[in-house]
Amino acid sequence: MLPRFRERTAPGGVLVFTSGTTEGGKVGGDRFGDRLYHGSLDTEEYARLLKELDYAVVLHRIQDPSWDRTVWLARLQDQPIPNED
Numbered sequence: 159m160l161p162r163f164r165e166r167t168a169p170g171g172v173l174v175f176t177s178g179t180t181e182g183g184k185v186g187g188d189r190f191g192d193r194l195y196h197g198s199l200d201t202e203e204y205a206r207l208l209k210e211l212d213y214a215v216v217l218h219r220i221q222d223p224s225w226d227r228t229v230w231l232a233r234l235q236d237q238p239i240p241n242e243d
Contacts (some may be wrong), residue, residue: 160204164211169236173213176227177204183206201228208232 176199185193213232
């Protein structure tokens with residue numbers, strides 16, 4: 159999904175999302191009677207992908223007490239970040 163979000167984010171635009179903290183998935187809860195699948199990458203993988211896609215992480219809160227969710231806020235760079243390799 160992150161590459162799709164990247165395609166649709168204007169330079170300087172922001173991306174806000176919630177995630178898990180470990181890779182995996184589970185079925186739980188429902189939406190209008192349909193069971194939901196929740197999947198996540200681990201924190202390091204999200205950080206790597208965001209950097210690879212030229213997002214700068216502005217805020218990352220693990221299990222933010224206000225929402226009881228892990229929250230990411232990232233801004234798309236106006237210019238790609240040079241590869242460090």
